[in-house]
Amino acid sequence: MAININNLNNNNQVQQLQQKQVQQQSAQTASTNSQVKNTGQDSVSITPQAKELNELQKKAMDAPVVNQKKIDELKKAISAGDYKINPEKLAANIANFEFKLV
DSSP, X not given: OOOOHHHHHHHHHHHHHHHHHHHHHHHXXXXXXXXXXXXXXXXXXXXXXXXXXXXXXXXXXXXXXXXXXXXXXXXXXXXXXXXOOOHHHHHHHHHHHHHHHO
């Protein structure tokens, strides 16, 4: 009975090559999986300026509408000299406005 020594070496090399291919495929699969996981972690952050702008827009939407009729009446009264200014009331309103700004 004869033993073929040459084939033993070739068979061992084929097994090693197959193992390397399996390792490379598993490493590539792991890399792909980690990339998929990373893409699912998107985030958004809003700057303080954007938050402030949003608040100002909300305030503007809640502000009362201009009463054009009242404005026209005041213009007529001023031009006719019928509008009298109360300096004490004006000073109080200006002070109140200044305190609201702070």
